[in-house]
Amino acid sequence: MKEVRTRFAPSPTGYLHIGGLRTALYAYLYAKKNGGKFILRIEDTDRERYVPGSVEIIYSTLKDAGLIYDEGPDVGGDYGPYIQSERKNAYLEYAKQLVENGSAYYCFCTKERLEEIHEKGATKYDKHCASLSKEEVEMRLARGDSYVIRQNIPETGSTTYTDMVFGDITVDNKELEDNILIKSDGMPTYNFANVVDDHLMGINYVIRGVEYLSSTPKYNLLYDGLGWERPHYIHLQPIMRDATHKLSKRYGDASYEDFIKKGFLKEAIINYIALLGWSSKDNTEKFSLTELVDKFDLAGVSHSPSIFDEQKMKYINSLYVKEMSEDDFHNYALKFYGDYDYLKGLDLKFLSTLLHSRVEVFTDIGKLTEFLTQFDGYNTELFTNAKWKTDVAVAKAMLPGLIELTEQSFESLHDALIAYGENNGYKKGQVLWVYRIALTGAQSTPGGATEMAELLGKEESLRRLKESLIRL
Numbered sequence: 001m002k003e004v005r006t007r008f009a010p011s012p013t014g015y016l017h018i019g020g021l022r023t024a025l026y027a028y029l030y031a032k033k034n035g036g037k038f039i040l041r042i043e044d045t046d047r048e049r050y051v052p053g054s055v056e057i058i059y060s061t062l063k064d065a066g067l068i069y070d071e072g073p074d075v076g077g078d079y080g081p082y083i084q085s086e087r088k089n090a091y092l093e094y095a096k097q098l099v100e101n102g103s104a105y106y107c108f109c110t111k112e113r114l115e116e117i118h119e120k121g122a123t124k125y126d127k128h129c130a131s132l133s134k135e136e137v138e139m140r141l142a143r144g145d146s147y148v149i150r151q152n153i154p155e156t157g158s159t160t161y162t163d164m165v166f167g168d169i170t171v172d173n174k175e176l177e178d179n180i181l182i183k184s185d186g187m188p189t190y191n192f193a194n195v196v197d198d199h200l201m202g203i204n205y206v207i208r209g210v211e212y213l214s215s216t217p218k219y220n221l222l223y224d225g226l227g228w229e230r231p232h233y234i235h236l237q238p239i240m241r242d243a244t245h246k247l248s249k250r251y252g253d254a255s256y257e258d259f260i261k262k263g264f265l266k267e268a269i270i271n272y273i274a275l276l277g278w279s280s281k282d283n284t285e286k287f288s289l290t291e292l293v294d295k296f297d298l299a300g301v302s303h304s305p306s307i308f309d310e311q312k313m314k315y316i317n318s319l320y321v322k323e324m325s326e327d328d329f330h331n332y333a334l335k336f337y338g339d340y341d342y343l344k345g346l347d348l349k350f351l352s353t354l355l356h357s358r359v360e361v362f363t364d365i366g367k368l369t370e371f372l373t374q375f376d377g378y379n380t381e382l383f384t385n386a387k388w389k390t391d392v393a394v395a396k397a398m399l400p401g402l403i404e405l406t407e408q409s410f411e412s413l414h415d416a417l418i419a420y421g422e423n424n425g426y427k428k429g430q431v432l433w434v435y436r437i438a439l440t441g442a443q444s445t446p447g448g449a450t451e452m453a454e455l456l457g458k459e460e461s462l463r464r465l466k467e468s469l470i471r472l
């Protein structure tokens with residue numbers, strides 16, 4: 001069997017969005033599953049859409065996410081160059097071959113003429129130049145007339161191919177337009193470059209968005225015209241934000257980098273996006289990249305669009321966070337602690353142990369440590385707790401004693417609090433509730449009363465307890 005070669009062919013138009021990354025992931029998985037090669041090709045022939053810096057983002061995102069490409073612009077390979085604009089001299093020769101055998105033709109129509117036919121109701125190019133005589137074409141080329149090269153689609157019949165997800169796809173040739181293959185500036189269009197590049201790069205499995213499903217017959221006619229073997233196709237349904245909108249940058253934060261900034265782990269991002277359009281036979285949902293390589297199969301690829309669900313992604317992320325070692329969690333959390341000045345001076349290692357079981361995504365750290373900045377304005381109604389039968393009056397009665405024991409027994413605070421309850425006729429839960437609220441002014445905190453005191457330190461704990469007493 002021939003080696004499987006797949007490719008990811010993004011256009012450098014900005015950040016790598018989740019939809020693009022999913023295409024890359026599936027192309028990677030399919031190649032690796034079959035012991036083949038995964039190739040990166042940059043499709044930058046549309047210079048107007050080019051965004052500086054985006055090629056570097058593509059390289060770094062794929063590498064960071066673990067989608068290591070075997071060949072590509074920055075890693076080389078036997079089929080380079082892997083940047084389309086650097087291949088521009090290759091295309092014309094093939095377009096001319098197509099002209100020779102009637103599969104394409106020179107077109108000299110002016111913009112004005114094209115506008116005119118469209119104004120008269122034409123929905124596609126009217127093949128005007130397909131019937132120019134060879135002599136006329138040669139004369140006009142020699143004279144230096146501006147031209148494009150168009151594909152010559154048969155006017156009758158139909159073209160069929162088998163998509164590995166969607167099955168047989170048949171398109172009537174009359175639905176297809178004689179698209180431009182080579183533009184007047186000599187650059188190929190996507191319609192032509194994807195075919196030439198895929199062939200020259202030995203790509204035999206083309207994996208891409210479903211928007212290309214119905215134009216693929218055109219590409220197949222080009223393969224046929226050039227006498228090349230058609231590749232296999234795997235088209236993927238889009239990822240939606242909701243039932244009617246595609247996930248896109250217009251709706252914000254759909255890029256890999258954004259999710260990393262939001263505190264998602266790369267393993268979780270990859271795991272979650274694998275599930276956006278694919279499910280495993282046994283409906284398992286947690287997969288490492290290596291497990292995905294093993295489990296991925298086309299039978300599990302969905303025929304309908306999938307809906308991006310950030311809550312679900314958070315849940316998947318939380319599974320990975322829980323699995324982290326204490327050290328790994330702490331080291332990762334450090335990047336996020338830096339965003340909050342008020343964490344300076346705290347024992348962050350200890351804070352990490354408190355936060356570990358509560359963090360779903362790392363930006364939760366902000367919410368979970370809010371009590372550190374909101375203490376001054378807290379609502380004393382928080383002392384009211386039906387279960388523990390506490391309220392402001394109970395707190396007021398307890399606080400002087402709690403302050404005293406904090407001064408005297410901070411090192412053995414837990415025992416001191418228990419003893420205080422026993423000696424004064426309070427339940428343990430009552431004492432701990434009052435102490436924790438007086439210390440933090442927050443309904444929920446990343447740890448219990450004594451853990452919060454340990455985090456804040458003796459001095460700050462006393463300051464807060466005294467401040468609470470004044471407020472009551």
Ligand code: GLU
Pocket residue numbers: 008009010011043194207208209212
């Ligand atoms: N450059 C195209 C895109 O970004 C690639 C499509 C394909 O994979 O053939 O949509």
